[in-house]
Amino acid sequence: MAQFSIALSGLTAASSDLDVTANNVANANTVGFKDSRAEFADVYSAGAVNLNTSVVGQGVRLTTTAQQFTQGNISSSSSNLDLAISGDGFFTLHSRTATSIRATASFPRTRPAMW
Numbered sequence: 001m002a003q004f005s006i007a008l009s010g011l012t013a014a015s016s017d018l019d020v021t022a023n024n025v026a027n028a029n030t031v032g033f034k035d036s037r038a039e040f041a042d043v044y045s046a047g048a049v050n051l052n053t054s055v056v057g058q059g060v061r062l063t064t065t066a067q068q069f070t071q072g073n074i075s076s077s078s079s080n081l082d083l084a085i086s087g088d089g090f091f092t093l094h095s096r097t098a099t100s101i102r103a104t105a106s107f108p109r110t111r112p113a114m115w
Helices: 002-026
Strands: 036-042 060-067 091-094 099-102
Touching (some): 002 036
Antiparallel strands (some): 036 060, 091 099
16 A cells, blocks of 8 residues: 555656646746746655654655746847846835835836836
């Protein structure tokens, strides 16, 4: 029965990795998109009699989906309101009710101020 759980944890982890990859591919052409990377860890099991002993290799699990904040491509546009940051950082936007951050900076004139 333990081997089935180990194999099932591997399939679940592979499915999670495929979900992250599919999201990266689907958003590859989205302006300001930062891709993600699935990170995994071993599952340990503790001994029933001695809790100080543990057995490695009891499966795998997704620990986190890490955002990748690498520098993207900077390209020119015809709009004077398109901005880019070279290096680390985000655009901080303030309104009367909230403060938010954005990785993209295409600010059209016709859009009402809702940041």
